Amino acid sequence: xxxxxxxxxxxxxxxxxxxxxxxxxxxxxxxxxxxxxxxxxxxxxxxxxxxxxxxxxxxxxxxxxxxxxxxxxxxxxxxxxxxxxxxxxxxxxxxxxxxxxxxxxxxxxxxxxxxxxxxxxxxxxxxxxxxxxxxxxxxxxxxxxxxxxxxxxxxxxxxxxxxxxxxxxxxxxxxxxxxxxxxxxxxxxxxxxxxxxxxxxxxxxxxxxxxxxxxxxxxxxxxxxxxxxxxxxxxxxxxxxxxxxxxxxxxxxxxxxxxxxxxxxxxxxxxxxxxxxxxxxxxxxxxxxxxxxxxxxxxxxxxxxxxxxxxxxxxxxxxxxxxxxxxxxxxxxxxxxxxxxxxxxxxxxxxxxxxxxxxxxxxxxxxxxxxxxxxxxxxxxxxxxxxxxxxxxxxxxxxxxxxxxxxxxxxxxxxxxxxxxxxxxxxxxxxxxxxxxxxxxxxxxxxxxxxxxxxxxxxxxxxxxxxxxxxxxxxxxxxxxxxxxxxxxxxxxxxxxxxxxxxxxxxxxxxxxxxxxxxxx
Amino acid sequence: xxxxxxxxxxxxxxxxxxxxxxxxxxxxxxxxxxxxxxxxxxxxxxxxxxxxxxxxxxxxxxxxxxxxxxxxxxxxxxxxxxxxxxxxxxxxxxxxxxxxxxxxxxxxxxxxxxxxxx
Numbered sequence: 001x002x003x004x005x006x007x008x009x010x011x012x013x014x015x016x017x018x019x020x021x022x023x024x025x026x027x028x029x030x031x032x033x034x035x036x037x038x039x040x041x042x043x044x045x046x047x048x049x050x051x052x053x054x055x056x057x058x059x060x061x062x063x064x065x066x067x068x069x070x071x072x073x074x075x076x077x078x079x080x081x082x083x084x085x086x087x088x089x090x091x092x093x094x095x096x097x098x099x100x101x102x103x104x105x106x107x108x109x110x111x112x113x114x115x116x117x118x119x120x121x122x123x124x125x126x127x128x129x130x131x132x133x134x135x136x137x138x139x140x141x142x143x144x145x146x147x148x149x150x151x152x153x154x155x156x157x158x159x160x161x162x163x164x165x166x167x168x169x170x171x172x173x174x175x176x177x178x179x180x181x182x183x184x185x186x187x188x189x190x191x192x193x194x195x196x197x198x199x200x201x202x203x204x205x206x207x208x209x210x211x212x213x214x215x216x217x218x219x220x221x222x223x224x225x226x227x228x229x230x231x232x233x234x235x236x237x238x239x240x241x242x243x244x245x246x247x248x249x250x251x252x253x254x255x256x257x258x259x260x261x262x263x264x265x266x267x268x269x270x271x272x273x274x275x276x277x278x279x280x281x282x283x284x285x286x287x288x289x290x291x292x293x294x295x296x297x298x299x300x301x302x303x304x305x306x307x308x309x310x311x312x313x314x315x316x317x318x319x320x321x322x323x324x325x326x327x328x329x330x331x332x333x334x335x336x337x338x339x340x341x342x343x344x345x346x347x348x349x350x351x352x353x354x355x356x357x358x359x360x361x362x363x364x365x366x367x368x369x370x371x372x373x374x375x376x377x378x379x380x381x382x383x384x385x386x387x388x389x390x391x392x393x394x395x396x397x398x399x400x401x402x403x404x405x406x407x408x409x410x411x412x413x414x415x416x417x418x419x420x421x422x423x424x425x426x427x428x429x430x431x432x433x434x435x436x437x438x439x440x441x442x443x444x445x446x447x448x449x450x451x452x453x454x455x456x457x458x459x460x461x462x463x464x465x466x467x468x469x470x471x472x473x474x475x476x477x478x479x480x481x482x483x484x485x486x487x488x489x490x491x492x493x494x495x496x497x498x499x500x501x502x503x504x505x506x507x508x509x510x511x512x513x514x515x516x517x518x519x520x521x
Numbered sequence: 522x523x524x525x526x527x528x529x530x531x532x533x534x535x536x537x538x539x540x541x542x543x544x545x546x547x548x549x550x551x552x553x554x555x556x557x558x559x560x561x562x563x564x565x566x567x568x569x570x571x572x573x574x575x576x577x578x579x580x581x582x583x584x585x586x587x588x589x590x591x592x593x594x595x596x597x598x599x600x601x602x603x604x605x606x607x608x609x610x611x612x613x614x615x616x617x618x619x620x621x622x623x624x625x626x627x628x629x630x631x632x633x634x635x636x637x638x639x
Contacts, residue, residue, distance in 0.1 A: 145600055152607045156614055163618055169625030170636045176552070176618040183559050183611045184546065190604060191539070191566050197597070198573045244637040 006071055008052040009064045009087045012045045012097065013136050020129035027122035038108050038125045042132065046101035049136075053094040057502055061516045062089040063142070074204075074517045082204040082517055088142030090513060091502035095354065096139040096266045098499070099361045102484065103259045104132040110369055110477025111252035113470070114376065118250075124164060130157035131256055135263045142517065143203045144193045144275075147267065148186060151232070155182030158257045162249040174248035177241040178257075181231055188228040192221040205275055206517035209510060214279045222280075225271050226288070232264035235326060236295040239319050243303075246315035247381065251372035252477065254311070255365030258318055262357055265322065269329055269507060277510035278337055286334025293326030294433060297440045305447050309381045310371045313451055314364070317407065320440060321360045327437060328353025328422040331429045336508070345428040351504045352421030355496060359414040359488060363406035366481040370400040373470045373478070374455060383451060388460030392467040397456045399478045404452055406485055408445035414488035417496075531572035538565030550631040552619045556612060563608040570597045570604065 004011075019041030026034040056062050064071050064087040074082045089097070108128060115121040134154030141147050159182060163175025196218070197203060200211040212218055227238075234242035242261070249257050272285065300320025307313035332350030335341035373396045374389065375381050390397045406413040409420075419441060427434040469475070488495055506512070538561055545558030574597030580588060582595040619629055626634040 145603075149603060149607065152611065156607075156610055159618075160614060163621070166621050169622070172618050172621040172625065173634070173636055176615065176622060179611065179615050179618065180555065180559065183615070184562070186607075187559070187562050187566050191569065194566065194569050194573060194597075203596070247637070 004048075005051055005055045007064070008048040008055075009062060009089045009140050010066065012048040012052065012101075013087075013133055013140065015048070016041050016045050016129045016136070017133045020126045020133065023125045023129065024122045031121065034122060034125060035112055038129065039105070041129065042101065042105045042108050045132070045136070046098075046105055049094060049097040049101050052089065053091075053098060053499070056089065056091055056094050057498070061091075061506070061512060062094075063087070063516050064089070075519065081202045081207050082143075085146060086142040086204055086206075086517060087140045088206065088513070088517060089140050090516075091499075091506035092266070092269075092354070092504075093139045093506075095358070095499055095503040096263060097136055099358050100132060100135045100139065100259055100263065102480070103255050103361055103365050104128070104135075106365065106369075106477045106480045107252035107256045109252075109480070110372075110474050111250075112473040114251040114372075114474070118165070120164075124161070124250075127157045127161045127164070128253060128256070131161060131253070131260060134158075135256075135260055138263045139266055142205055144196065144205060144208065145203045147205075148190050148193055151189060151264070151267070152182075152186050154260050154263065155179065155186060155232075158182070158260050159245075161253045162245045162257060164250050164253075165248070168248065170244075171248040171250075174241075174244040174246075178245040181241045185228040185231045188224050192224040192228070195221040195224075204517060205270070206514045209275050209277060210514045210518055212276065212279055214276070218276075222271070222276060222285075226268060229264050229268040229271070230292060233261045233268065233322060234296075234319050235292045235322060236299040236319065239296065239300070242319055243312050243315040246318060246368070247309060247311035251376060251474070252369070254368040254372065255361070258364060258368065259361050261322070262361060265325060265357070272333060273336075273507045274510055274513045280333075280336075282336040283334050286330050286332075286336070289326050289330030289333055290433065293323045293328075293330050294436055295323070296320060296326060297323030298436065301440050301443045301447065305443065305450075308383045310374060310383050310386075310451060310455065311368070311381050313383075313447065314367050314371055317367075317444060317447070318364055320444065321356070321364060321407065323440070324356050324419065324422055324437065325353045325360070327426060327433065328356060331426050331433075332508075334429070341429075342508075345425040347504055347508070348421055349425035349429070350507060351496065351500050352418050352425060354503050354507070355421060355500045356415075356418040358495075358499075359406065359418050359485075362481050362485050362488065363403045363413075363415060366399055366478055366485065367403040367407065369474070369478045369481065370396050370403060373474055376470055376474070377467050378464065383454040385461075386455040386464075387458045388456070388464065389467070390456040391460055392464065393456075393469050395469060395475055396478070399482050400452060400456065402482050402485055404448035406489070408448055409441045410445065412489055414485055414492065417489070417492040531568060531575070535565050535569040535572065538562070538568065552622065552629045552631060552634070553616075555631070556615045556619065559615070560608070560612055563604070563612075567601045567604055567608075570601045573597050 026037040066085040137150035159179035165171040231238040304316035328349045332346045335346040406415040409416045542558045542562035574594030576591045579591045579593040582592040628634040
């Protein structure tokens with residue numbers, strides 16, 4: 001058991017990677033064997049991440065050095081700096097890992113019935129597993145170059161998945177936009193990594209963080225990293241690709257591509273907090289993040305209101321919700337250098353932002369799945385062509401209500417808890433920002449009321465008489481997320497204390513992040 | 522024996538390649554040209570990485586029977602190799618998506634082949 005815990009971080013990446021290339025072989029045996037391999041690999045990865053998380057909460061940060069005599073031997077003998085590939089998993093990384101594996105598992109189960117009406121299922125699952133690998137690697141890696149590599153794995157598999165239904169012209173277009181944005185973004189990241197390497201001759205994030213001087217070149221590298229990752233997480237004004245890509249991505253993978261953008265959000269926070277940390281001009285950079293957040297919240301929701309394509313509507317809401325996280329964590333970053341303000345409301349703001357990441361992954365994932373269930377049954381995403389679906393698709397309707405109430409921040413749902421944390425703490429920082437955040441929440445509720453009404457209530461349309469509920473695997477996929485939402489709504493303080501607060505502390509504790517690799521720094 | 526290159530020519534070339542690629546990406550509407558821009562950008566970034574590790578008069582970084590003298594840094598070369606491989610995968614995917622877009626819309630112009638709006 002001990003050795004399983006020690007190796008769990010690399011196994012959580014390696015097992016889905018291996019399974020990704022086993023999938024085409026298993027498909028030769030049959031669809032059932034293939035599904036077993038895929039679901040089994042993801043369930044195993046989820047299990048490994050859970051035991052890793054438990055170990056991290058008990059014993060602190062987890063470091064894994066690949067190819068070393070002992071896994072915690074980060075700096076080889078006679079060397080001054082780490083030269084091997086290091087995985088560095090702290091409470092924040094493993095928090096993202098939990099989200100990733102849960103959403104991937106739900107997405108994979110949901111996709112089983114979706115694939116019955118498509119061809120090329122083996123390749124679909126290979127890509128799906130690679131996307132999960134890319135996200136987990138991005139979250140667990142401790143060096144900047146692998147950060148780039150996993151970013152590319154995530155981008156290429158995500159784009160191929162978005163364009164999977166190549167028989168639709170819009171799918172190839174959405175996939176193409178995603179890959180172009182990702183390719184440019186990843187190259188910009190690589191360029192920034194090159195700038196950092198040129199100055200400090202190391203790639204490990206911890207070693208870089210220790211050495212970083214915040215010179216003019218470092219500022220350029222920071223600007224490049226923030227812009228590239230903001231582009232990948234679809235923050236306004238770099239959000240243009242997101243509605244197109246999210247609206248065409250096939251069932252089950254839309255939440256995953258969305259979580260992939262959240263993984264890039266995590267990457268941005270890792271760069272800001274752990275790599276640059278207090279050496280930054282935190283107030284100025286914090287305000288930049290806050291402005292990105294407010295713009296995303298406001299523009300996202302205003303664009304969402306008038307959409308008639310249900311997945312496009314949800315994609316704009318996804319952009320808007322990312323704004324809350326940027327707002328919460330931006331406020332925390334702005335007061336990072338001021339211990340008093342950090343203690344009184346800064347930590348609360350960061351916790352709110354982090355808690356919102358997991359809440360949002362759950363309810364946004366659920367909403368994307370319900371939208372895809374409607375598309376699966378009706379063959380259209382146009383809200384004007386739907387109506388009265390409550391009679392035909394009762395469970396989907398209930399799941400939709402759960403997700404819609406949670407995203408709008410209606411008490412007692414989980415969206416309310418994290419939004420309340422953000423409102424309270426942001427109010428101390430700047431009341432105007434809190435008012436904007438509440439306004440956005442009200443507009444979100446209005447928009448989802450409209451969407452629910454057009455899709456599920458009203459008179460039944462005659463052409464929909466034969467529509468029935470979606471198959472069981474789809475309901476199970478949605479059910480996993482709905483149960484998680486209910487659990488998070490019933491026990492918010494348990495969740496905050498167990499997984500959110502350690503993540504906040506890990507993000508703030510730059511010295512701990514450096515010390516784990518560099519030793520006694 | 523070897524003469525250092527004047528004016529940091531490799532880095533000037535990097536700056537030129539990346540500027541050209543940005544201009545192409547921002548101004549060209551033809552999707553194939555857009556991909557060409559991205560490939561030029563890949564070349565620029567790869568050249569940047571390799572130039573970082575270059576030492577004037579350096580020798581190949583193989584320790585067995587190595588002659589005296591400075592070695593070229595091996596790490597950036599490993600990075601560049603990885604980056605080239607990833608770049609090929611990316612380019613292949615982009616081009617195949619353009620082929621599919623062309624089949625659906627009969628055009629590779631970014632505005633004319635557009636379906637998604639709003």
